[in-house]
Amino acid sequence: xxxxxxxxxxxxxxxxxxxxxxxxxxxxxxxxxxxxxxxxxxxxxxxxxxxxxxxxxxxxxxxxxxxxxxxxxxxxxxxxxxxxxxxxxxxxxxxxxxxxxxxxxxxxxxxxxxxxxxxxxxxxxxxxxxxxxxxxxxxxxxxxxxxxxx
Numbered sequence: 202x203x204x205x206x207x208x209x210x211x212x213x214x215x216x217x218x219x220x221x222x223x224x225x226x227x228x229x230x231x232x233x234x235x236x237x238x239x240x241x242x243x244x245x246x247x248x249x250x251x252x253x254x255x256x257x258x259x260x261x262x263x264x265x266x267x268x269x270x271x272x273x274x275x276x277x278x279x280x281x282x283x284x285x286x287x288x289x290x291x292x293x294x295x296x297x298x299x300x301x302x303x304x305x306x307x308x309x310x311x312x313x314x315x316x317x318x319x320x321x322x323x324x325x326x327x328x329x330x331x332x333x334x335x336x337x338x339x340x341x342x343x344x345x346x347x348x349x350x351x
Contacts, residue, residue: 239307242294245287251299 255264278284297306
């Protein structure tokens with residue numbers, strides 16, 4: 202019917218306009234929480250060039266490393282891979298920047314609250330006590346993100 206056709210066309214137009222608007226902004230407008238937390242964070246520049254990393258077609262994640270799937274030791278990362286150990290007490294936010302100054306990771310820190318330690322311990326106790334009752338399928342424990350239940 203004509204009414205159904207008009208609804209479909211209207212939906213297509215709205216979708217097209219949303220896509221056009223998104224392609225124009227390219228996510229350059231920071232979210233308000235980004236401005237509040239990340240922009241105020243201490244910055245740690247690196248020489249890491251993110252323009253050369255292989256990524257998925259969405260660009261959201263990097264492709265898996267082609268090396269063996271084993272975890273690296275701290276010594277291996279510091280000596281062979283030329284990583285740098287940065288001391289961080291976990292209380293303040295820290296932004297990790299790539300060679301072009303783009304934020305590639307954020308160490309969020311924990312709330313500035315004197316009760317945080319006790320709240321965290323209570324949560325840990327609750328999780329530990331419920332852990333005994335949880336059951337996971339084998340493929341939910343060993344997967345591409347690591348060896349932990351997800």
